[in-house]
Amino acid sequence: MWWRVAVCAVVAAVAALGTGFAYGQGETTFTLHAYANVVQIPALVLNSDHDPHGPVDPERLRVSLDGGKLFAPAHVRLEGEDPIELAIVLDLSGSQRTLEKSFSEAVVDLAPGFLHPQDRVSIYGLNCTLWRSADGIVPEQDRLREAVTAAWLFPPEKERRGHPCGGGRGVGLWDSASAVVRTLAERPGRRVLLVISDGQDRGSVASWKGLYDVAARSGVAVFGLVATDTLSLSRPNDWASSAEFRNACQGTGGVVFQAPAHRAAERMRQLVSLLRKRYILEFPAPRKMQAGTHSVSVTLLRDPNAVVEVAGVTVLMQDERQRDDPTTVPSAAGTDIPVGERRPQLE
Numbered sequence: 001m002w003w004r005v006a007v008c009a010v011v012a013a014v015a016a017l018g019t020g021f022a023y024g025q026g027e028t029t030f031t032l033h034a035y036a037n038v039v040q041i042p043a044l045v046l047n048s049d050h051d052p053h054g055p056v057d058p059e060r061l062r063v064s065l066d067g068g069k070l071f072a073p074a075h076v077r078l079e080g081e082d083p084i085e086l087a088i089v090l091d092l093s094g095s096q097r098t099l100e101k102s103f104s105e106a107v108v109d110l111a112p113g114f115l116h117p118q119d120r121v122s123i124y125g126l127n128c129t130l131w132r133s134a135d136g137i138v139p140e141q142d143r144l145r146e147a148v149t150a151a152w153l154f155p156p157e158k159e160r161r162g163h164p165c166g167g168g169r170g171v172g173l174w175d176s177a178s179a180v181v182r183t184l185a186e187r188p189g190r191r192v193l194l195v196i197s198d199g200q201d202r203g204s205v206a207s208w209k210g211l212y213d214v215a216a217r218s219g220v221a222v223f224g225l226v227a228t229d230t231l232s233l234s235r236p237n238d239w240a241s242s243a244e245f246r247n248a249c250q251g252t253g254g255v256v257f258q259a260p261a262h263r264a265a266e267r268m269r270q271l272v273s274l275l276r277k278r279y280i281l282e283f284p285a286p287r288k289m290q291a292g293t294h295s296v297s298v299t300l301l302r303d304p305n306a307v308v309e310v311a312g313v314t315v316l317m318q319d320e321r322q323r324d325d326p327t328t329v330p331s332a333a334g335t336d337i338p339v340g341e342r343r344p345q346l347e
Contacts, residue, residue: 172204253311
């Protein structure tokens with residue numbers, strides 16, 4: 001199975017651009033980081049159940065640009081110990097609030113075995129307003145425990161009396177997650193947002209598609225964790241909201257994990273393990289790829305059941321002035337990369 005994404009590339013020496021998502025078999029939007037002359041595509045390979053696929057022969061991975069011919073990347077490696085910039089939003093506005101202990105322990109247990117000193121973690125609480133209790137901290141258990149505890153305790157009890165939002169309209173899930181994505185967009189490393197929520201929005205101006213779009217433009221893969229203990233077959237809206245949540249996450253190159261609360265720690269560890277096992281596909285930046293929106297397809301040959309999700313695309317492109325300088329020795333890199341003509345448009 002192959003997935004498409006749309007890519008915005010800007011040719012510049014140092015350009016502040018972002019990344020994006022792969023959603024189903026439709027087209028998706030990416031903004032890119034530009035520095036040198038190499039394209040990097042992180043690809044998460046899953047089976048048809050969205051579980052880890054297992055080892056993949058790099059020789060079977062292929063890329064297509066704008067519907068052009070498939071080509072093999074020049075180099076494929078595991079993401080491994082690349083620094084992760086992880087933001088965690090604890091949605092306390094709904095039924096997940098009753099699972100404080102399970103979620104708190106799950107976050108703390110990520111260190112030191114799964115999150116490492118080169119990684120950074122930010123913690124947010126969402127309950128009528130969005131509150132950041134930690135900003136880019138080193139993932140040490142004591143610091144994570146302190147930050148998670150602070151997130152759960154906000155806002156103060158006096159602000160929660162009576163109407164859950166003090167009689168006013170609160171900040172919803174989609175708006176809050178989008179705000180965190182915009183903050184992550186300015187950070188280095190492989191940017192990831194984990195939202196622990198029942199998936200129900202309460203008061204956002206934007207829809208889930210707004211989160212989908214901003215994550216694509218900002219280069220953030222969004223993952224979700226929903227505790228099935230809090231979902232009820234007697235409340236159809238529970239499952240409908242979870243479906244929108246799943247669409248938003250899968251559209252950015254992430255997935256939604258659903259599990260009982262007592263398995264929250266296991267699911268969070270699985271998330272980090274999946275990130276470490278993403279494949280980084282590299283190839284010379286095509287000489288034909290100009291500024292604008294482009295589609296990217298990643299295919300695993302001879303495996304129609306494989307699901308390949310792409311997020312955090314990076315383009316390292318040569319400065320136009322350097323490329324066109326008559327004193328610069330021309331490079332043939334990228335001249336043989338095929339580029340098609342099916343370029344999608346950003347909405």
